[in-house]
Amino acid sequence: MSTRILIIIFIIFSFVSCSPKVLDAPDYVKWVKENKAKISATKTIDDFVFSVEYQPTEFLVLSQMPNASEETFNKEVKEMNGLLYFVFKVGLKSGVESPIKFGVTSSNEYQERITYFSFNVQKELKLMINSVTYNCVLHHFERTYDMVPYVTCMLGFEKPENYSQVLLQDDIQFIYNDKVWGLGTVKLLIKKNSINRIPILNIPSYASEN
Amino acid sequence: MIKKQSIGMGFKNVTLNKILCIFILQAAAILFLFGWVFLKRSNDLIYIDNISLYKSFKLTGELEAKSQSIFSQRAHILDSLETNLETLIGQIKDNGNNELVSKNYENAKEELLLTRGRFNDDNAAIVQKFEDEIWTQLNQYVKDFGDEEKLDIIFGVAGKGNIMYAKEGIDRTEEVINYVNRRYQGFNK
Numbered sequence: 001m002s003t004r005i006l007i008i009i010f011i012i013f014s015f016v017s018c019s020p021k022v023l024d025a026p027d028y029v030k031w032v033k034e035n036k037a038k039i040s041a042t043k044t045i046d047d048f049v050f051s052v053e054y055q056p057t058e059f060l061v062l063s064q065m066p067n068a069s070e071e072t073f074n075k076e077v078k079e080m081n082g083l084l085y086f087v088f089k090v091g092l093k094s095g096v097e098s099p100i101k102f103g104v105t106s107s108n109e110y111q112e113r114i115t116y117f118s119f120n121v122q123k124e125l126k127l128m129i130n131s132v133t134y135n136c137v138l139h140h141f142e143r144t145y146d147m148v149p150y151v152t153c154m155l156g157f158e159k160p161e162n163y164s165q166v167l168l169q170d171d172i173q174f175i176y177n178d179k180v181w182g183l184g185t186v187k188l189l190i191k192k193n194s195i196n197r198i199p200i201l202n203i204p205s206y207a208s209e210n
Numbered sequence: 211m212i213k214k215q216s217i218g219m220g221f222k223n224v225t226l227n228k229i230l231c232i233f234i235l236q237a238a239a240i241l242f243l244f245g246w247v248f249l250k251r252s253n254d255l256i257y258i259d260n261i262s263l264y265k266s267f268k269l270t271g272e273l274e275a276k277s278q279s280i281f282s283q284r285a286h287i288l289d290s291l292e293t294n295l296e297t298l299i300g301q302i303k304d305n306g307n308n309e310l311v312s313k314n315y316e317n318a319k320e321e322l323l324l325t326r327g328r329f330n331d332d333n334a335a336i337v338q339k340f341e342d343e344i345w346t347q348l349n350q351y352v353k354d355f356g357d358e359e360k361l362d363i364i365f366g367v368a369g370k371g372n373i374m375y376a377k378e379g380i381d382r383t384e385e386v387i388n389y390v391n392r393r394y395q396g397f398n399k
Binding site: 173 | 269272273339340342343344346347349350393394395396397
């Protein structure tokens with residue numbers, strides 16, 4: 001009898017612990033910020049460190065408009081919900097200088113790299129989910145004038161039909177075809193379980209629709 | 211007297227047992243240390259077949275497909291230029307000393323030679339570039355494998371003919387191939 005009770009408690013506990021939490025906005029933003037490592041992937045190749053971090057739409061909207069009304073928030077989320085967002089970073093293992101400057105032999109070459117990341121890198125970025133490739137349709141290169149030792153791009157990709165953060169069935173593979181540093185195709189993987197466990201934001205009307 | 215003797219014998223037995231136990235424990239410890247050191251040493255050196263590794267690496271397959279696509283397109287372009295040249299040769303034969311046809315022929319010939327030369331150089335550069343990209347990633351992943359497995363040396367041999375003899379378990383080519391391919395796809399191990 002006590003064994004059965006224990007088994008039932010274990011099953012309930014497992015179910016509860018595997019489901020994502022529901023959090024209010026401040027806790028939600030705090031959770032995403034504190035758990036960045038869980039919803040990102042990093043890879044080191046030679047002198048370079050690549051990382052990609054998943055950005056939930058709600059988190060992006062709350063970060064940009066922390067004091068937005070519920071109506072404004074819902075409107076923004078609806079507008080942005082058509083894409084999957086990621087932050088893509090490239091840095092050097094040494095962390096000493098920006099990778100854009102790495103190995104550059106002339107100012108022309110440096111400028112070409114800036115132009116490449118500003119305008120041309122988009123077509124070299126893809127997502128692969130369940131063997132289907134999704135293109136990068138939105139790209140913003142954060143120009144920091146080498147004040148920080150990494151390159152950062154904010155990216156938006158086509159979203160699979162019926163995509164659900166909570167019920168995602170496949171890992172997300174991020175693909176970058178490097179044309180700058182001679183590294184070839186760089187692939188990073190964000191595990192589906194990490195995405196599934198992102199909390200649900202508790203905004204009454206939003207939560208009821210989703 | 212007899213009592214003293216039996217006590218004395220009992221004492222001797224206990225002492226002997228103790229000494230025996232200590233001896234057995236020490237022998238076991240020495241054997242264990244010897245075995246651990248021996249096994250550890252024999253696992254710190256491994257070799258992998260670089261040719262198999264290179265061929266089985268997923269990035270190699272992807273880049274080979276890419277390069278074949280480029281080479282194939284270029285081959286079509288060269289075919290078109292050669293066909294055009296042959297047409298002009300036919301026209302020269304038919305039209306005798308027509309200057310215009312001769313000039314067109316010379317231009318077409320030059321274009322074919324220049325294009326062929328340019329494509330050859332570029333194709334070689336592409337092959338080299340792709341090889342460099344493949345080895346950059348392979349070297350990183352093999353290094354990571356060595357770090358994770360706490361190995362001292364990983365020998366890279368070009369084909370199994372280089373190894374005259376190796377104890378079983380030292381050739382870990384297959385294991386490394388699986389590892390590098392998983393790492394390439396983005397898995398951590």
